[in-house]
Amino acid sequence: MKIPLARPYITKSIYQEIRKLIQTGFLTEGNYTKKFERLIEEYTGCKDCVAFTSATTALEAVIKSLNLKKNDEIIAPNFSYPATISPAILYNHKVKLIDVNKYDYNLCFDELSKNISTKTKVVIPVSVFGNSLNYAKLLKLKKKYGFVIIEDAAASLGTTYKKKKIGSIADYTIFSFHPRKSITTGEGGIVASNNTKKIEWLRMFKNFGLKKEGKSIFKISGTNLKMSNINALFGINQIKIFDKILKKKHNIVQNYINELSKHENIQIQEVTKNSKHSYQTFCITLNKRDKAIKYLRSKGIEAQIGYYALNQHNAFKKNKNVKVCGNLNNSIFLAQHTLALPLYYQMTSNEQSYVLEILNKFLSLKKNEKK
Ligand SMILES: Cc1ncc(COP(=O)(O)O)c(C=O)c1O
16 A cells, blocks of 8 residues: 555546646636635634745745844744754845754754843744744734744644634744645645735845836836745635534544554644644654654655754855854754654545554564664
8 A cells, every 4th residue: 555645635626627727728826826815814813924936935925024133033943844944044034043842843942932032023933834933922922022923834824823813923923835735736825824025025135126116117126025826826726614624633643643643652743722732743752753754655655854953054064153152952852853644635434544553563663673
């Protein structure tokens, strides 16, 4: 049996929809992009949002829009995908990397408080794999120190905190639509915010700096980071059935939890209090993680590591603008021990039973057999 880690769920109506789009001849950014933006706005409850070519370019544009000064600092968690901090690094900003919690994988607020200074202007917390941030704590710190929150919610469309959807709580929330995410546009990202003025600026920036006020005026110096109608069409197709996708994924996750919580040597990612995880990824920690991945893959199951400890990678290790705060032990532990298991809407109970059977087999191997 061959089991992928993730698989997009796109309904068959896409074939007709694509034909219709091709007939219009309008393949660049257009009405479909606008419609997708409105649907995400409705879904998340934010005031406005703007689509980009990816979450990474969306993050880049938001950072650019903040006009940070030379000595301003950005704080970000050390356990993530490099894209959380690479836009800041590209613009030569100073980034402080802090540790995360060992069980929910999200940014540690004690570490945040310890490392905040008057120079801290931005915090980029990551809601890891769809697990909500603890906003009660984060907003308290924001009130005290006044930083801007750009939530890297690349994996978190559909996550709720105190029954409120992610997208309308942070100053800026960035979603990704890469094919491993719960809905995909091939490549794509969105910035959601209640700051409509800033969204207007971002809309100009990603479209060559163009403002259409009757005639075309290039108001700011911009670039081209537009999401095409083609990409947006895929997003529209899936956002309409997203709640159905989420429900099915939750059922699959519940089966994983029921089975895997019996193993005392496995830890399942803890869900933040008062929130609902959107499970872009179902992740556990276990010993001999790399051997587990090799074993699962040898049986046709695509398992994957969780995230990286960013401080261990040359791009950041050797960069004078990156400051490592504290020992970062939890992020280093998680980078070595997290295992993402297959999870997708179409997953059958047979497929899931097979994953569990093979994982159980691996766990029951004697130490010297785990090669
Ligand atoms: C936490 C996080 N941030 C950002 C990104 C980048 O997203 P994109 O591929 O849409 O640029 C990813 C991609 O997986 C991610 O996991």
